[in-house]
Amino acid sequence: MAETGMEILWQGKPPITADVVFVHGLRGDRIRTWEKGTVVWPRDLLKDAIPNARIMTWGYDADTMHFMSAVGQSSIAALAEQLLDDLADKRKPKEARERPIVFVTHSLGGLIVKDALWQSYVHGRTEHVYFPRKAAIKKHTAGIVFAGTPHRGSDQAKWPLVATNLATKVFKDNNPKLIQALIRGSETLERLQNDFSKIALQLPIQTYTEDKNLAVNQKVVENDSAILGFPNEARGILPGNHIGMVKLGSSTDTGYERMSNCIANLIEDVLESQQQEGL
Structure with missing residues (x-):
């Protein structure tokens, strides 16, 4: 069974x-997803590019049927809330709570981060902030990296194809119930996109598309789904x-x-901005 919770790598x-x-994404792992x-x-190489940053990886129950079941929306929301809890626990000292955060996500793991940031925003906009550590996470997010995240298709009808690609090509599972569960998840995808778009323009975003097919003449997540189309979005290829x-x-x-430079630049940019504001 994959390890869950937050692990400090550096x-x-x-x-x-x-x-x-x-x-990580569905059926991924907080270590193996990033392992070659x-x-x-993130553990063995990235520390040389950003030696003064703390590097963490978060794991969760990545069972697809639970994640994208008929109640998938509440499942994603629960995972997003758990991510906020686990990250807030690692940022308890006041000086840690105010550090900039960069999220790096793969595939459908990006949905959890999008929902987590929305929930953090909601925690912070109430008249009385009951959970200030959770509210601080969105406030101090310096950027998000999405690698192969299917935000939504330019054509809503394309999501069943993405769902089928994920099930059959990535998860190696032809179970029609799994495919239908993923297809039902398109409603969740739209809800997340609508919520996230209300706060996304305040955040530097980097999206990466895949450049090779997992099957003949077909990417799992096509470019028009992996790209948000926001003015504050930089686009790249991995x-x-x-x-x-x-x-x-x-x-x-x-x-x-590309990834290490992107992460280092996001951190450097926010630190320079903070320094200028402090002058």
Whole structure:
């Protein structure tokens, strides 16, 4: 059984200036999703690019049928709330609570982060903030990286194809109940997109598309689904198919260079902005 909860991969060299949080997708794992051979790049490589950042990875029960069941919306909401709880627990000291956060997500794990940030925003906009540590997470988010996340298709009718691709090509499961559960999840996808769009323009966003097919002439998540189309969105390509795009085994891998530079730049940009505001 995959490990769940938040694991610290790199504590960071003082002074710790940011938190980087990795969130895997369905049937993924908080370690194996990011692993190639013996290298887990958030643990083994990224610390060299951002030595003063604390690097964490979050795991959850990634069973697809539970995640995208008929009650999938409440399941995603519950996971999003748990992510907020677990991350807030790691940011208890006041100085930690105010650190910038960068989220790095793969595939449908991006849905959890989108919902978590929406919930954090909701916690913070009430007249009395009952959970200030949860509310602080959205406030201090410095950026989000989405790799192969199916936000929504430009054509709503395309989601059944994405669902079928995920089930048959990624999960290796031809169970029609699984495919139908994923298709029903399109309603959840639209709800998440609508909520997230209300807060997304305040956040730097990087989306990555996959450049290789997992099957003949077909990507799992086509570009028009993996791209949000927001003005504050930078777009890039990661070498590899839907699974391999986040499995990076060397500091010279093109994918690693792009991802590590992106994460480092998001942190550097927010720290420079804070410094300018403090002048």
